[in-house]
Amino acid sequence: MEEYIREPCPWRIVDDCGGAFTMGAIGGGVFQAVKGFRNAPAGIGYRLRSGANAVRVRAPQIGGSFAVWGGLFSTIDCGLVRIRGKEDPWNSITSGAMTGAILAARSGPLVMVGSAMMGGILLALIEGVGILLTRYTAQQFQNAEDPSQLPPKDRGLGL
């Protein structure tokens, strides 16, 4: 565990932006390669060329939209951390919903609400995975150490 790590918050925005771009570019690249390969005239040469072309055209676009999402999400998240002074799963869920709403702002309020719900649910799912992981690791720690020996450790409380 890194005790003396610096404050993650402003730097995390750049970090998330880049991570999201990478994720979108690689995932979108694979997806578009398969799509272009299948959606081409017969002949292996045409198929390969079509796949490569689809990747060239579409993968950066997908990466870019992922990056916009990640950057905006992280910015709102950091803002919420700053305002509330507390870090808990609510921050993620709220900022996911707000990101969805903001990015759909040009399509009208109804679409914004739908998009916000999608974002919130998506981030809630991700948080759920995180909570489950923590619970699982906590379970492991519990087996490792014996809880009944810990109370004497609270030396300041012996009075």
Next chain:
Amino acid sequence: MAYNQIVRALRRSLQQKYRATQVGYLVHTHRTVSTVVSMPTFHRRTEAPISLLPTLCCINQANTARCFSVDFRLRNKISSGDRDKSVSRFQGGSPASSAAQKVKNAGRDFTYLIVILVGLGVTGGLLYVVFQELFSSSSPNKVYGKAFNIVKSNPEVIGAFGEPIKCYGETTRRGRRQQVSHMEFQKDGLKHLRLKFYIEGSEPGLKGTVHSESKENVETGKYEFRYIFVEIDTYPRRTIVVEDNR
């Protein structure tokens, strides 16, 4: 992806429902092209002649989305070269293939159904976990919030750390600090919950670790704090006892 599959499955069921009427209609108007009867699925790769296109498009527009018919027309234009070949292929097994086709379609629908059900199950399970964590009063997250509120309003802690106090949990690899390290255990038949989180105030370079333990109340079933204390981690180390109900 899942959304696409759902849409596709819905579309297919719609088409199955309407196919009978379409086919009847087509056969009546265009006797020459009776091969259309055996078309397995209506969308994608339609081998219908160009003359049929307007009627097909009309039906299509009535049944499904508009963008669909555009797609259909494009495909038709492109694949008009190998049209005859495909038609002859389908002509061969028109009455016999229906049973096999049905089995095939049913199998595919069933696979999609299983995929959708598994997805829904996983989603529901994760949402249940999240809601339990966020709204149940005995979840570590709620206890964390309560403990932080008590710590935040303690004058000694404010004096040591400075006024706007913020709290966070364990830092993950991605710079998230939302998960609080906690441990649940049973002692004397009662559930105990032990939490550890960190606080920081406006004083630069000063960090504190908050330890707390709460015990389940027998009557109400809610958690009550046994102790909360703050350890200052930087050099003049000391311990501030915020609450001690032992």
